[in-house]
Each structure stands twice: as structure tokens, then as C-alpha cells.
Amino acid sequence: MILFPYFELAASLFTLLFAFIIFSRHYENRTARFFARFALLAFFASIIEYSARIAFTLELAGAINRVSASLWAFVFPAFAHFCLIFAKKNSFLKSKIALFVLYLPASVLSFLFLFTDLMYKRHDIYHFGIANQPAPFYWLFAINTFVYVLWGILVLLKKSKTSPQATVRSQALFIAVGSFFPAVIGIITDELLPLALGYRPFPPTCIFGIAVMNFVIFLAMRKYALFSISPALAADIIIETMPDALLVTDLEGRIILVNDEAHKFFHVPKEEIFGRHIDKLFEKKEEYIKLYEEVVVKNIEIERFSANLVDPLGEKIPALINANKMKDSLGSTLGVVYIIRDSL
Incomplete structure (x- = not known):
């Protein structure tokens, strides 16, 4: 054989x-x-x-x-x-x-x-x-x-x-x-x-x-x-393990991505934040408008923007916010990335 x-x-x-x-x-x-x-x-x-x-x-x-x-x-x-x-x-x-x-x-x-x-x-x-x-x-x-x-x-x-x-x-x-x-x-x-x-x-x-x-x-x-x-896996790991709350919105301000830390920061499950308009999380809407205009209209990368946020339960949270545009590979703006931490 x-x-x-x-x-x-x-x-x-x-x-x-x-x-x-x-x-x-x-x-x-x-x-x-x-x-x-x-x-x-x-x-x-x-x-x-x-x-x-x-x-x-x-x-x-x-x-x-x-x-x-x-x-x-x-x-x-x-x-x-x-x-x-x-x-x-x-x-x-x-x-x-x-x-x-x-x-x-x-x-x-x-x-x-x-x-x-x-x-x-x-x-x-x-x-x-x-x-x-x-x-x-x-x-x-x-x-x-x-x-x-x-x-x-x-x-x-x-x-x-x-x-x-x-x-x-x-x-x-x-x-x-x-x-x-x-x-x-x-x-x-x-x-x-x-x-x-x-x-x-x-x-x-x-x-x-x-x-x-x-x-x-x-x-x-x-x-x-x-x-x-892979780049996608690395991004997921970074997002879910970073110590700060991360929110990503589309250009209309609708929240389309929330990391695990965000639900701890806002004291509610991620599902209750996802899909909201982000201005609902600001105590003063004009603070959000100012932040949005500086990032999207003036194309400024914002660091340590001070604002009072409000969680869905109504509790006020003093916060420092970093914000920047999210772009695709061709340079088109897709939305805004917000990294938030408690200022206390």
C-alpha cells in the first residue's frame, strides 16, 4: 500500500x-x-x-x-x-x-x-x-x-x-x-x-x-x-476601556455611540443615552451651541471646555469636555466626538 x-x-x-x-x-x-x-x-x-x-x-x-x-x-x-x-x-x-x-x-x-x-x-x-x-x-x-x-x-x-x-x-x-x-x-x-x-x-x-x-x-x-x-478591534478596546465618558454624535447632535464609562458618568444604562440629542445633557443649551459652533463651524479642537451637564435623572454634573470633529478617510465631517470627565 x-x-x-x-x-x-x-x-x-x-x-x-x-x-x-x-x-x-x-x-x-x-x-x-x-x-x-x-x-x-x-x-x-x-x-x-x-x-x-x-x-x-x-x-x-x-x-x-x-x-x-x-x-x-x-x-x-x-x-x-x-x-x-x-x-x-x-x-x-x-x-x-x-x-x-x-x-x-x-x-x-x-x-x-x-x-x-x-x-x-x-x-x-x-x-x-x-x-x-x-x-x-x-x-x-x-x-x-x-x-x-x-x-x-x-x-x-x-x-x-x-x-x-x-x-x-x-x-x-x-x-x-x-x-x-x-x-x-x-x-x-x-x-x-x-x-x-x-x-x-x-x-x-x-x-x-x-x-x-x-x-x-x-x-x-x-x-x-x-x-x-485589527484597527477596528483596537478602536473598540480603547473606547470601552478608556477612563472618560465618550459620546459620538452625528452632525445633527444625535448620540450614535456611547462607551461603558458614559453610563457610569450619567448614572443610567447606555441605552437611555443612545439616540438622545446631546443638547438635552447640557444644563444650558447655549453652552452646547457655543461648543458645537467652535468645533464644527470654526474647526477648532476643544480641550477642557467647562460646562454643567445634567443626567437623565436630573442630577447636575460639572464637567470638562474635549471635543473634535470625526472625519472619514476623504476628510468629510461625519460627526463630533466628545470626551467628558467630571471636573470635581
Whole structure:
């Protein structure tokens, strides 16, 4: 009984598992979402290659292998894409040529795998199962793999030296080193040696290499909290743990966000504050109008504005208020943020 294909099956499922874990736990993080897509693509390439390994006939193995190889052509450009997202190379990724640079060569290779006989000479039965024997044009695939893996690793290494955050530097270096070795082993054993020798001296390792790369991401996630703190999550944590009451209103003054400290400050549940017009919390409405005009109309960031507030139960609360505009990424004003503390 040949056990090697079943180890490939286990490694393929391992890759799928990490795609699921990363996406389900960190779907709000762009880098995590793209890594899950990369891992899912690698899983499909791996599981189809496993199917070719145990095919009933060489002809069937060849047909299945065309599909798996066409997917493998995209796996390593997707890895480079993941590295670019991780390193926040947004200027390049938003450019018109980004997708062409990343995926046009893979598209050409995929076409060659699917619709021509230029990439493989034949399929042979080895002690580990059925495998292909590359034709000379397979060098194109080897170059494609090498270039995109190298690109991704260099991007990560640069990030490991230039990022101002120590955690990000550690993450980038860990992923770069952890991805380098399985990728190099795979390029040598699966691509260069079969091309140079005319046969496969070693069983294919690409499925295991991809599984190892996924495992490296998992370790980075566990060891360095990769993906665990997104900007949205960090904002939520800061809002709910800050020692001052925080109110956010729309431009009409309607309260649209309240933190936990606010309900302590105003002595009522947050639900009784949410949706109110904020001027109802001021003892003198003219104080609110003055504050609003300075922030919204005059565009002044206010610090330590003194006013008497009134909670929904009617109790007066002397307060110091910091206030500023809340803007979107384009600079449009969405509302006003108020940070309030007792002045006593």
C-alpha cells in the first residue's frame, strides 16, 4: 500500500484547516482575509494533485494534473500578493498594473497547462504514486515560482527592517524565513531536478511546502498575535476601556455611540443615552451651541471646555469636555466626538 498520497491528503486538509481558522477568527482583517484566499487556492491545487497521484490510469492522472498545475501557477503569485498586503504596499496594489504584474504570467502558464502539451512529456508511475515528467517549457513555471516567492520574501524582509513596530518586524521576519526553506526545497525537488535529470529522484514536496508555509503563518499568529488586533478591534478596546465618558454624535447632535464609562458618568444604562440629542445633557443649551459652533463651524479642537451637564435623572454634573470633529478617510465631517470627565 502506498502511503505517500495519504500524507499529501493530510497536508492538503491541514492547509484547508488553517484557511478556515484564519478567516473565521480574523475575517475583519484584510491581510487575514487574503491569506485565507491564498490558503484556499493552495488547498484546491493540493487536493487535485493528490487525486492525480492516485488516479486509476496515467491518462486520467494527466487530465487531473492539468487542472492542479493550472492552479499551482497562481499559488505563488498569490503568496507574493499576500506579502504585499501584509507590508501595506498600497500604492502599488492600487495601481492599474498591479493585477497584471501579479497574475498575467500565471494566466499564460495556466493556459499552457490546460490546453497544450508543452509543459509535460509524460506521466510515470513511481513508488510514491503517479507523477509528471516536465518538458522543457516547464522552465517557465519554475521561473514563475522562483520570481514570485523571491519577491514576496524580499518584501517581508524589507518590512522586517523598516517597520516602526517591533511586533510587525518580528512577524515579517518569521514568515519570510519560515516560507523561504519549504519554497526553496520545493523548487529544487519538484522543478529543477526533474528538469535537469529527466526523472524525479525525490517525491514531490509542493503540497507539504504549502502546508508548512500555512503553519508558519499560524505560528506567527500565535507567537506574535498576527491578525489578532485589527484597527477596528483596537478602536473598540480603547473606547470601552478608556477612563472618560465618550459620546459620538452625528452632525445633527444625535448620540450614535456611547462607551461603558458614559453610563457610569450619567448614572443610567447606555441605552437611555443612545439616540438622545446631546443638547438635552447640557444644563444650558447655549453652552452646547457655543461648543458645537467652535468645533464644527470654526474647526477648532476643544480641550477642557467647562460646562454643567445634567443626567437623565436630573442630577447636575460639572464637567470638562474635549471635543473634535470625526472625519472619514476623504476628510468629510461625519460627526463630533466628545470626551467628558467630571471636573470635581
